[in-house]
Amino acid sequence: MGYKVAVVGATGNVGREMLNILAEREFPVDEIHAVASRRSLGTEVSFGDRTVKCEDLEQFDFSKVDFCLMSAGSTVSKDWSPRIGAKGAVVIDNSSCWRYDQDVPLIVPEVNADALEAYMARPNRRNIIANPNCSTAQLVVALKPLHEAAGIKRVVVSTYQSVSGAGKEAMDELWTQTRGIFVTDPPEAEKFTKQIAFNVIPHIDVFMEDGDTKEEWKMIVETKKILDPKIKLTATCVRVPVFVGHAEAVNIEFERPLDDEAAREILREAPGLLVVDKREDGGYVTPVECVGDYATFISRIRVDPTIENGLNLWCVSDNLRKGAALNSVQIAETLINRGLMQKAA
Template sequence: MGYRVAVVGATGAVGQEMLKTLAERAFPVSQAYALASERSVGREVSFGEDDILKVLDLESFDFKGVDIALFSPGAKISAVHAPRAAKAGCVVIDNTSHFRMEHDVPLVVPEVNPHRIADYTRRGIIANPNCSTIQMVVALKPLHDEWKIKRVVVSTYQSVSGAGKEAMDELFTQTRAIYVNDPVKPEIFPKQIAFNVIPHIDSFMDDGSTKEEWKMVVETRKILDPDILVTATCVRVPTFIGHAEAINVEFERPVDEDAARELLRRAPGILVQDNREPGGYVTPTDSQGEDAVFVSRIRRDPTVPNGLNLWVVSDNLRKGAALNAVEIAEILAGRYLAKAPGGRRQAFGV
């Protein structure tokens, strides 16, 4: 059975990765649509190795007859067009931040809370979490099930691709400028990103946190457990693709690092590479183009009764966005859409 699938924001880095991932995983697509803003209409984007799609105008596109739409056009655009798609009977999987904390929209990571996909019937919208949250909760889920997490302290090392193509261009341009002794002019980031790190992602909030840090806190609690205490420091680093996180976890019960390592090895979506020797760990470069969440540097924290330290790395465009959305679509199609009362053409939010 094939599904009619639209990718919204198809000319962006995440949108292109969504199209690539749908093709690579052989998602049963009977008709694919690439949608973007009016200025991109007519551009061509790849869908797998052989198919080329012409970009259509999101503003005038009629979602009637489309089964699933993967959205990554920016929060303000999703706020307008995702409900419009749902009203036409299309199930939206939205990668932006707009719907994540709405109580009647499920926030899903398939390795962690796939049962929440069933709640798509409330609004016709499923939210994809923040990229840094996704990789962290995938790593934490098996540990939480075994020893129950009390508190998480996380510091992130996030690549510039998390801020879009223009941010990647800025890193490249600044790096080249430094080598040829040209002036460096920050435009996308508030400070020079080349050969630097910036402890500021998204806007500042009243308590001194950034919105990115707030997202990690509230999304982790919505996805994993509302009783977990989380504090985050999110940092932009001069790498193109791949986010890394240094995570300190405190549990309610005594934790054994060898048992934790073995538990993580068996968990879905995780690859453990934890050799205590030079190069025996995963870095962001190693994660590029890979599906897995990688875990390294697993070790006991002796400063608290039941503490563990982890190093977690993942491709933020892949698992942190496109792959997570496609995996949601796979479960949605396999378990729910074929069984939906009245077929898939029910309208949502009306």
């Protein structure tokens, strides 16, 4: 007997990727339900070699499912996740709605899976588990084993984030602008604040009072919640004209010495990571190469001689996978593998 799974937001980029990954990883599914808004009723989506018709969110009976993978945005999640959780299903939410709630765990299985056991043991839990921001997810997978080895004091990260992180409309805008430039059709910015084709934009999400954007704030707060509240982190988040795949240049200051060779070996042994680090032309991974892969790739590992116990590295991952859909499925797998799930009647 498998589990009954609903994917809410099944017609979006991440929702479709959730269905793909459930099938690819042979998740123990007994029933699969694609759920979306009423306007998508009857729309067909793929699940392995099957097609599934979307069901109406307003009419769907969530008491009959074990897991609800939620990828329909913060507004929908704020309204629906507590209602679904109250019916007994475990909601794994990909939006930012619940990430900063003290009563909701924020989980990256390679980093803090133990937090699931404490949460699931609580008698009055909300049955909501939060998925982190895409840029945070790949970062903390890389930081965790290094933090255990040498204690991280401070992180400086610059991100190079693909347009898929802003949704299908953003991907369409990059395509339209790129094509338009080649036919002398002036590009118009609609989804983004400036032209994204052949450009980079140092602005993701809204600006905050201190000058950070909310995307940068998310990385700071989420890293502290997932990994260690004592870590100091500063970020500059940049949108780049890449369709899928986020990259990050990461500078780390440690409490104890850790050279590049030791770091390389530690990262090679860590779960969820793949080290490709040759000091030669092409001896590193770029966003194009990471698309469709489960791993977070680490390259360009080297000592930073300007600070005591400093290290630089390059981190690349498919943001629709580890940054969203894959991490959600891994959370569900962890709940099952640790015997923390009760099946719906």
